[in-house]
Structure formats: structure tokens, C-alpha cells
Amino acid sequence: MFFAIIAFLVGALALWSAWHASRTMREARRWPTVSGTFLERGVGARMGRVSHAPHVKYAYRVHGKDHVGDQLYLTARVGSSAAKIQKLVDSLPDPVQVHYDPASPDRSYLLDTPAWTYWMMGAGGIVAILFGLVHLVGS
Numbered sequence: 001m002f003f004a005i006i007a008f009l010v011g012a013l014a015l016w017s018a019w020h021a022s023r024t025m026r027e028a029r030r031w032p033t034v035s036g037t038f039l040e041r042g043v044g045a046r047m048g049r050v051s052h053a054p055h056v057k058y059a060y061r062v063h064g065k066d067h068v069g070d071q072l073y074l075t076a077r078v079g080s081s082a083a084k085i086q087k088l089v090d091s092l093p094d095p096v097q098v099h100y101d102p103a104s105p106d107r108s109y110l111l112d113t114p115a116w117t118y119w120m121m122g123a124g125g126i127v128a129i130l131f132g133l134v135h136l137v138g139s
Contacts, residue, residue: 004135011128018121025113028074028099036060036098039068041089043082051079054089060098062105069098074109078117 036058044055054072061067072078072089079085092110101107 001136001139004132004139006132007128008132008136011125011130011132014121014125014128016125018119018125021113021117021121022115025074028101028109029112031099031101033097033099034060034062035095036069038092038094038096041092043085043089047079050081052082052085053079054085056089056092056110058096058098058110060100060108062100065105067100067106067108069100069106069108069110071109073111073113074099078114 037060038056038058040055040057042055044053047053055070056072057068057070059066059068080088096110098108098110
């Protein structure tokens with residue numbers, strides 16, 4: 001019964017996280033954009049055994065003030081093989097369009113977080129909730 005409750009709680013947290021991240025990304029899509037230039041781009045730190053994070057650093061100017069950002073995606077760290085990450089960052093144009101938060105221009109990102117990340121998180125949450133419910137009802 002303990003594991004069923006834990007599974008249910010983890011599933012509920014995953015569903016909430018998927019909803020919250022999706023809502024955050026929908027709001028951020030309305031942020032204004034400015035032109036920025038890359039200072040660095042390449043393959044970043046490892047994320048597990050074979051996956052790597054992208055590494056970007058870019059400069060942009062908002063209302064006469066210079067800013068430096070390092071967020072490729074706003075709400076998720078998406079990783080892949082080093083070759084795929086290098087291909088992704090190399091495919092970004094320079095100058096690049098930088099989305100910035102008008103309330104806090106230091107907060108920025110380059111690409112919308114892929115929707116599959118929310119779907120996977122939500123699906124995992126539903127599976128965990130169902131697992132928890134089935135085991136709670138069965139005990």
C-alpha cells in the first residue's frame with residue numbers, strides 16, 4: 001500500500017509539473033524578441049550515459065542595456081547525442097532571435113521547449129496515478 005500511495009503522489013506531481021511547464025511556455029511565447037549574437041555554442045554537460053545538453057551563450061540588448069543569456073529552452077533541459085546537439089546548435093542562425101521576459105529582461109531563451117516533453121511527463125504521471133489507484137483498490 002505504501003508504494004501505491006507513493007506512485008499516486010509521484011504521478012500527481014508529474015501531472016502538475018507538466019501542466020505548469022506547459023502554461024509557463026505558453027505565456028513565454030508572447031514575450032518580445034530582439035536580435036542577439038552568439039558568444040559560445042556547442043555540446044554541453046552530460047545528461048546521463050549517452051545524452052548531452054546543449055551549451056549556448058548569447059548577447060542581446062534590451063532598452064539600451066546589454067544582457068547575456070544561456071538558455072536554449074525556457075522550461076526544460078533537452079538532451080541528445082553529442083552529434084545531434086552539435087547539429088542543433090550549429091543550425092541556429094547568427095544573429096539569433098532572443099525571446100526575453102519584458103518584466104525581467106535578464107530572463108531569456110532561444111527556442112520553444114518541445115511539446116513532447118510535456119506529453120511524456122503527463123503520460124508518465126497518468127501511468128503512475130493509475131498504478132497507484134489499481135494497487136490501492138486491490139489492497
